[in-house]
Amino acid sequence: MTNNNKVLIEVRDLKKYFTVGRGLTLKAVDGVNFFIREGETLGLVGESGCGKSTVGRTIIGLYQATDGEVIFEGMNVAQLDKNERKNFTRKAQMIFQDPYASLNPRMTVTDIIGEGIDIHGLYHGHERQKRIYELLELVGLSREHASRFPHEFSGGQRQRIGVARALAIEPEFIVCDEPISALDVSIQAQVVNLLEDLQSNLGLTYLFIAHDLSMVKHISDRIAVMYLGAIVELAESHELYERPYHPYTQALLSAVPIPDPEIETKKKRIILEGEVPSPVNPLPGCKFQERCRFVEDICKKETPQLKELRPDHFVACHMVNKINNIK
Amino acid sequence: MENIENKERLLLDVKDLYVSFDTYAGEVQAVRGVTFHVNRGETLAIVGESGCGKSVTAQTVMQLIPMPPGRIKGGNIFFEGKDLSKYSDKQMEKVRGKDISMIFQDPMTSLNPTMRIGKQIMEGLMKHQKLPKNEAKNRSIEMLKLVGLPNPEKRANQYPHEFSGGMRQRAMIAIALACNPKLLIADEPTTALDVTIQAQIMELMKDLQVKLDTAIILITHDLGVVAKVADRIAVMYAGVIIESGTSEEIFHHPQHPYTWGLLKSVPRLDMETKGRLVPIYGTPPDLFAPPKGCPFAPRCDYAMKVCKTYGPVRTNLTESHYTHCWLQHEWAPKVDDKFAKGGAV
């Protein structure tokens, strides 16, 4: 599944810090590097507080990056002026997590989907209405839904309206920020299938952010695992599952339950002890040191960098060779 | 009709339960004839999506539903032979916390934010077991140790906001199990937790079940969690149990199209990447106007004319496995749904 298209978006050493009063700094994103090729889906996975949502929002411009670059089609979008930013919004869009908060309760579906069209002046009058109907049908809804309000729809339907809204201005790149976490299991499959179909029909590129590793593995070509603001491992989906090298990835995969009692009862579990530490004023060195079974002195002093261990498989860990018995 | 293996082990026996809510728009039938049982020391998982009535069922067992606007339209809730649905509030107070305990999805809103954790555990002990204060205190620290919290003495004196999500859930389990109840109802206990913390909590619950011989009703929509801990499973849809059986029977020999649909739409970590998920199209029915016949018919690939007219009768497949589906009728065509292991078809 190697994609040889050109790189659409590249993130270099991205940092986003928040000051949380009394001189404390919350390092939500602390030096993140990755790229996404055209037509590809990069999954960004991690548990709460790892910074994945912050990465998504910083890339799209909702947050101002503290440091680092986001190169999109040659331009650094982390530093844009007003006009350039407006152009950027036509190319990059976002789908949000909470279907109940992501639609303005006072606007009809037509207005919600049409907002992007209005802002960029793409279509008017009759054409505009036609386009909105097309979009509704594209996401599996119908014309009669156009005049209704968000509260009349179910969670899955609202998410689809959100997708239609993002697609209205024909973007190339979409950041999906936990788009299915709040939905029921069978509805999740509907929305994910929709996203996959749209990708193959419209040539979209996705950054898919989620904490459900099974779903991320299903939809992504490559996966980046985040922990406390840093990427600890980055590889093709299947490769990550077959050969996880980072101890956190190993624990994470082990913890994901598989819907099959035979497998579950026989599985060798790696139970990760302790709690996720706070991203406020983190310790120097590796982010994972406090919960790692293999921690040594160097881990507490030096921050490990992502190194390519196998083709297209990167790991940030000092002890990786020792842990996995690699020469 | 149902063969219960060991009558002495029978703890909770819910028969034909009907629960409705009276709203401005009319009657919403949340639970429409639900029958299930739980034996001592076993884990029953009630699986279903939002709106299927699983939470309402559990809360009705504990009589936590406000009545009005809710009401038990019919049925019985036998706990150790006594019908809880006929209990007064005062009688239920003696049961809650002592014989049956409950833990909820969001530990932050289920714990009293202004009371120290230790005190919240002691409350139940002092009320139900009539323990004097210092004994209750010791027991509460024991419970915190039992649920795996380090530094239990220190933790007992802290407030909920000083705990992380996983720790709060452990504290809730400590409170629920303090008086050694016979039945623990866990309503989506790990849905709000990170997956590594979820694994910890599920291990803990399994562990405690063995130690304390507690029966557990686990309410969830996560099939993975169910595969891990459930002995038996009841699948609910639109207020009815459409299939029930042992874990092995439900995962490996499911007989209801909705169960097939669920298993097919869930991605599995061990399936091939980019296999196709098969969703269940459409949305569950509005229980304000439940459809005639089988509630799943509008979304069922195998729906027949009869399904839209009459609700399907119950078919017993084995001693423990039953389903409500017209496909089981002798006149129905043979369906061999090759859904493989869920996920990729």
Next chain:
Amino acid sequence: MADTNNVAKTDKMNLSKDMFEVVGKDVADYEKIVRPSLTYWADAWRRLKENKLAIFSLILLIIIVVMAFVGPKMRPWEYDYQDFTVINKGPNSVHWFGTDELGRDIFVRCWEGAKVSLFIALISTVINVTIGILYGGISGYVGGYTDMILMRIVEIIYSIPTLLWVILLMVVLGQGLGTIIIAISITGWGGMARIVRGQVLQLKQMEFVLAAKTLGADSSRIITRHLVPNTMGPIIINLTFQVPGAIFTEAMLSYIGLGLPEPYASWGTLAQRGARLFLIYPYQLAFPAVLICVTMLAFNLLGDGLRDSLDPRLRT
């Protein structure tokens, strides 16, 4: 082996082999929305209608407003007509509310007073609300230091009691209708500002606002299309509570002599004159006082009803 052992039940059904033909799922039906469409306001109105007290209050207020215009026309004399032959007469068939010490008809004066009191209350509320929305909206939207400074200013203004403001203004501007309106306005907008600010702060974080920003919306679009429409609920509720406050403030100021001068009749001045003779002629205080109380109560009950009906979380 399947065991359809509920033969007894199936007996009652009309089953035939052709009913077991597979027809599959109902493509047309399953995305349908069953319940009728209700806009936010239609839903709020439906819920308000169920609150009998609130509807009763609404009707009462409408009656009072109508009477403010119709009432004085129901008697053949003006509110300042003095007839010395009927001084301090109690309520009778000619003077329905009686007369005061200058022989003026209290019924007519009460309804003229209604015009004045309601006018003052409405104008000052409108000013309050406008200033409050702008101030609170900007403070909440811009945030940061600006927000902090603007809020401190509000607190400072509020730490000075209304009475002091009124006296200060009277010294500068002299007693009169304008002074009263300005006084009430200055001290009333803080509440609305705080409410709007709170709402805006909360709404700013909501995902639909973030979505609008991501789509490229500029500040004015976000404020007009996303923030303001979603604050209408609390604004209307607060507005409904502001009016009785203004009525009372005017009444109080007039009562202690800082209000409208003669011959203006507002409920406050009527009450003031009536109070002087209260022990001998209680009706002269009773009528304006009852009108003040009833109006304030009606607004408060209506406000309560609105609060319940506009809160999306309380929807049944």
